Amino acid sequence: MSQHKRLGDAIAQSKESSKIAQNSVSPWVNLPSFVVEELQQTLLDWYVSQGRDLPWRRSQDPYAIWVSEIMLQQTQVKTVIPYYQRWLVQFPTIEALAAADQQQVLKAWEGLGYYARARNLHRAAAEIVKTHGGVFPADLEAAMALPGIGRTTAGGVLSAAFNLPLAILDGNVKRVLARLSALDRPPNKAIKELWRLSEEILEPQNPRDFNQALMDLGAILCTRRHPNCVLCPWQRHCRAYNLNVQSELPMSESRAPLPHKQIGVAVIHNRQGQILIDRRRQEGLLGGLWEFPGGKVEPGETVQDCIRREIKEELGIEIEVGDRLIVVDHAYTHFRITLNVYHCRHLSGEPQPLECDQVRWVTLAELDQYPFPKANTRIIQALKQSEIPT
Ligand code: SF4
Known part of the structure; x- marks a missing residue:
């Protein structure tokens, strides 16, 4: 019953x-x-x-x-x-x-x-x-x-x-x-x-x-x-x-399981030792916060392919995807995400805010001045503890 x-x-x-x-x-x-x-x-x-x-x-x-x-x-x-x-x-x-x-x-x-x-x-x-x-x-x-x-x-x-x-x-x-x-x-x-x-x-x-x-x-x-x-x-x-x-009591709502999205995330390094971050658009979830660029892995796509594609579409630049930095799981009210974060090297092109409000090259120390969503703060911690690729 x-x-x-x-x-x-x-x-x-x-x-x-x-x-x-x-x-x-x-x-x-x-x-x-x-x-x-x-x-x-x-x-x-x-x-x-x-x-x-x-x-x-x-x-x-x-x-x-x-x-x-x-x-x-x-x-x-x-x-x-x-x-x-x-x-x-x-x-x-x-x-x-x-x-x-x-x-x-x-x-x-x-x-x-x-x-x-x-x-x-x-x-x-x-x-x-x-x-x-x-x-x-x-x-x-x-x-x-x-x-x-x-x-x-x-x-x-x-x-x-x-x-x-x-x-x-x-x-x-x-x-x-x-x-x-x-x-x-x-x-x-x-x-x-x-x-x-x-x-x-x-x-x-x-x-x-x-x-x-x-x-x-x-x-x-x-x-x-x-x-x-x-x-x-x-x-x-x-x-x-x-x-x-x-x-x-109270009686609970019967709920479907939360949808789960796999996300490819790029920590892009340039020759000056800086890292590329972008500011999310005002409207929508986490609007106005900064993040490491990336996006949803499409069916049949590898995480590395996803990262290369997203970075081209969002920022108009070419990158090389390197080693994995960290995997972060995070739950929002209506869905869960897994962030698959990779070190990447900037190859060519000037980053443009094609699908965000701003882009900026910053040093590792400067990251603390920017507001990031919780899931991204774990990436920053991992970055501080990792060897930065040359
Ligand atoms: S109001 Fe809550 S705590 Fe108080 S008797 Fe009812 S169920 Fe128990």
Whole structure:
């Protein structure tokens, strides 16, 4: 029997059980007010003693909170903290960020991944300076009109900075609410209902702490793998707990395996001991970052042939492919890649940016000045440890 069918049956049976129905929380049914009040009070009480002490919670500056919200998308708290602290030293205000060069912004973000977040922060800072006098707008619609700010980020920033009664629905909150309501489908198939539930339980007098508490509940107790229901302030009203299906919820989307691409990559050396790098076009994945040139290996093609072909097409030059430097595996959200990296020698032609924004010859020491995607930083490490071919 499939996971969905078994869970669906358990949840359906529970609807007939008067005990659970009495205490049930369903995203599409209004909750009794006493349940809402108990959920609010117990969560806020728990937060006072168990909430996390995080650097951005000591600030009510919407800019600092906004930076933390963007960094925390897709990235864990412990990774974010040093980036957040360095960022605010380097770009202490919205004006400072808006005035910075995109290369500085991408360099400060290097290693955090999902670089569209950094480009959007930068663009939004410029927009705030232009349209809102450098002050983060205290208004949901205006905040959501900025690049990279969706409803949950806007709700998170505005509730934390201005105590506005706006709900949130990030990944942690989706999981908690899916369990609270014993949601009978994957959360992404019930977004409207989950937003309604998040709005319904929000404590309107103290949305700042309530939203932070909700995020902490997901991060500390209602975790993805082993929800710690014994310590949970919501145990009494949690439908998943009462049905004993908390470890099986939320239901997962059935996913096809990620496509896997083989990539040929050239580290091209010239007679002066320099290396050729190119800057990716602004639009698309990793836009604006620098990389070693190369491309996808076509069916029936060797990696060496691929590298020669790609370099001719992308840069208009002839090269000789030499020894292999390193093989790097990397996974993005929607696909995996294997970078097959080879030392290459420049033979003829002036490199031109035919399929990228810029090309540049740099020394090994100068590579550190440029923002590179994570997979490329492993190539740089290998290059520093290798013998450079003559
Ligand atoms: S009782 Fe368990 S499943 Fe329910 S909200 Fe709490 S930790 Fe999550």
